[in-house]
Amino acid sequence: xxxxxxxxxxxxxxxxxxxxxxxxxxxxxxxxVEECVDKKLEKALxxxxxxxxxxxxxxxxxxxxxxxxxxxxxxxxxxxxxxIKRIExxxxxxxxxxxxxxxxxxxxxxxxxxxxxKKLEKDKSVRGENIDS
Amino acid sequence: xxxxxxxxxxxxxxxxxxxxxxxxxxxxxxxxxxxxxxLSSRHRGIRVKLDIGYILIERxxxxxxxx
Numbered sequence: 001x002x003x004x005x006x007x008x009x010x011x012x013x014x015x016x017x018x019x020x021x022x023x024x025x026x027x028x029x030x031x032x033v034e035e036c037v038d039k040k041l042e043k044a045l046x047x048x049x050x051x052x053x054x055x056x057x058x059x060x061x062x063x064x065x066x067x068x069x070x071x072x073x074x075x076x077x078x079x080x081x082x083x084i085k086r087i088e089x090x091x092x093x094x095x096x097x098x099x100x101x102x103x104x105x106x107x108x109x110x111x112x113x114x115x116x117x118k119k120l121e122k123d124k125s126v127r128g129e130n131i132d133s
Numbered sequence: 134x135x136x137x138x139x140x141x142x143x144x145x146x147x148x149x150x151x152x153x154x155x156x157x158x159x160x161x162x163x164x165x166x167x168x169x170x171x172l173s174s175r176h177r178g179i180r181v182k183l184d185i186g187y188i189l190i191e192r193x194x195x196x197x198x199x200x
Contacts, residue, residue, distance in 0.1 A: 091194045098191045100155040110157065110189060114139050117194065129193040131153040 021060045028056050077109045083116045091126050140187075151190050158186030 032052055036045040078086075086106055091097060094105075103113050120126040143149060162182040169177040 088196075092196045092198060095195050096193050098153070098155075098193060099189060100191060102194070103189075111139070117192075118139070124197055127195045127197050129195065131191055131193060 018064070021057075021064070024060060025053065025056060028052060073104060073107055075103065075107055075109045077112055080112070080116060080119075083108055083112050084120060087113065087116050088120060088125055091120075149188065151188070153191040154188045155191060156181075156183055156186060156188050158183045160184040 029049065032048055033045065036048065086108070087102055090102055090106055094101065097105075099113065099117065102108070102117070103110050106113070117126065117128065121128050161184070164180040164182065166179060170180055172178045
């Protein structure tokens with residue numbers, strides 16, 4: 001591994017890579033080497049390795065980050081008027097949506113959504129339907 | 134805080150029936166997924182242990198605006 005490649009690697013990987021990551025990197029390197037040897041492009045090999053390895057490492061790090069840090073949905077409280085407006089627009093676009101769909105797609109506080117829906121139903125702006133078997 | 138008319142806290146040993154609901158809980162554990170249990174004489178399902186939270190009984194919502 002050349003010095004430039006080593007420093008690039010160290011820049012991205014500040015911790016011990018997982019066995020899956022190492023296997024993926026090795027597989028990519030093998031593919032690139034085979035491709036370059038076949039095409040007699042030995043001079044471009046080092047540059048290609050640097051570029052492709054960086055991409056692979058970056059992708060693997062992003063995947064690892066996604067797995068280790070689950071995205072937490074924050075259900076926010078906003079003024080009732082604003083909530084009513086957003087909910088009305090959402091129901092217009094998603095006919096037959098469930099209460100939970102509204103809560104999570106709009107990321108609004110459940111108590112706020114329920115109160116807003118009751119108000120909208122009272123004003124006959126929306127129609128609620130019980131789910132029966 | 135939800136007004137009391139929208140929220141209830143049933144006593145322990147109360148069975149809450151629903152057609153469709155979503156549980157908002159701190160943790161959920163599915164028991165023996167490969168061993169279904171009888172919910173009624175006709176329906177089978179699974180047992181899920183829920184820890185701290187609430188169950189929201191679902192409704193479907195439709196717009197009354199005429200397009």
